[in-house]
Amino acid sequence: METNRELTQVIRFRPVEWALLIYLVATGLLNIFYFKTLGATWLHLGARVTIFSGLMLLIILQVRFNNRFIDFLRSFYPLATLGYLYGETDFYNNIWHNYLDTWFEKTDFLIFGFQPSIKFSEVFHWTWFQELMSLSYMSYFLMIFGVLWAIYRYNREYFNRSIFIVLQSFFFYYLIFIVIPVQGPQFWFPAPLNGLPEGGAFQKLLRFIQSVGERPTGAFPSSHVGISVILCYLSYHYARPLFRWMLGILVLLSCSAVYLKAHYFIDIVGGLLTAPLMILLTTSLLSLFSERSREWIRTLRPAGIVLFARRNRNR
Template identity: 35%
Template sequence: MAVELRLFERIESGKSLFAVERISLMYNALTSVLIFILYPEMDHPGTMLLERLGIVLLTFLLIGLHQSFPCRMTAFVRMVVQISLLAYWYPDTYEFNRIFSNLDHVFAAAEQAVFHCQPAVEFSEHCPSEWFSEPFNMGYFFYYPMMLIVTVWYFVFRFKWFEKICFVLVVSFFIYYLFYIFVPVAGPQFYFPVIGMDNVSSGIFPPIGDYFNHHAFLLPGPGYEHGFFYNLVEASQQVGERPTAAFPSSHVAISTIVMIMAWRVSHKLAYCLLPFYLLLCCATVYIQAHYLIDSIVGFVSSFFVYVLATKMYNRWFASRAFVTK
């Protein structure tokens, strides 16, 4: 009963738009302008603009719902919807960068120069068994559950910070998504099958131009093919993965930001999530979703992105946070 009362506790935010909604609408508008600029070269720009209009209408529909029932639960729905829309905005980056020349040959060559091999290939080849494959795939699959757990934890135990962490999380994604739009890197799982493993073994990484503008097929990844988590990752990738967003690794970057958030609210929570976080970071290379340099840069950049997103919230929105009644 106590939890139910808290869910429907009245709140006042002092604004019609939450911080996360404002930044989402800004990203929506920015990418809409980009669609108009690149309209002749894009695959289905009209549909993309209609989808963006639908997202705007959904946002204001939820605002109306919350204004009719201004409580924690409707605030939670508004926030979670914006976070869930990230699943739309991620493959959306491919619709932009597919028209540019692919840069995987640059990053694969840099990987070879730094490590004198391709760690993504070596890792999976030296550790093919179920005892490596399943834990790593479990960690990779835990990416979104980690975000959900930390978000719900703040909602239940630190509600006054709930809007802030949702904003920081979504802004962090958008910063990386904007980068991905203009830096088209698909990652080993897409690039290596195109150039052939003989070239990879020989350290030859030819440019492929706009190949991924017309080809987005993803071959099964390495690992134990009969594993439960292996098949979960494969199924999710076949549905939502695109040849985009490899550099830097948003999986490593965002999960690092989520770990920072977890540590700030509960050290016990952070310790519980730590094994999944470490497995996830390793999995990005093991399943060949990323070059090792993608993951390293993802980790390093996450701290700068977290600070930037936090400063944005503190400067623009902190004075209008939730007030419970």
């Protein structure tokens, strides 16, 4: 007697993928509801289709071949979208009101009696100090990948948890940037107040990076500071040897954000205060996604290849 049993593999979205998909849908709805105000909505909707297609391709490949490298790429893929999605906040951040820099500029002046983002670079104008500040600011990107890579290598069971906390925190910050549009001193102050004395190689490299990826958005709260605090939290729990280094970089990065006129002083305070809230919210959401993660069961045949269904015969 022969019985046929269909074994079907399961597509299970990871929490980090749910975070990406929900953010794409939420901001995509802004495109639809405010298409007359925004314009160029088809470009951004098309970007969402492209990002989703890339995600599904990696999921299909990982399920099909169960390869560790593809699995690693799948985990990191949502992080690779952050640069584009950050730039998009400049597209959305004037839907409801114009830039609010006037209030932040006045708050800094009320606290200090001067503009710290201007005075800082005027007093500490030495080339070596400019280089230190530029290097500290750029180290932010290395912090993200360095901490996550260390967790992947030495504490892998917490890797996906850590990526979710970082990614979802970014998305929360991006939503704040859309609702509270603040450019920052480098865009708000007129020349030459928004400039810096001529520096060295690191400053030139930073200027190049900013010319490619920086936009008049995202000043408050400082996600640089907020995410750095979160990385310190993750390194303390899951990559302890890096923790002291992360604390030192956090201090230098906080100073450099004001020195380089990327942020007002109050932005730094905002980053420090919101980071614990981000940790609380993201860890709560992680539990929710882990418990209620939906499963897609499909028999897919792209390019004529049966990916998920196979037949098992028991005699």
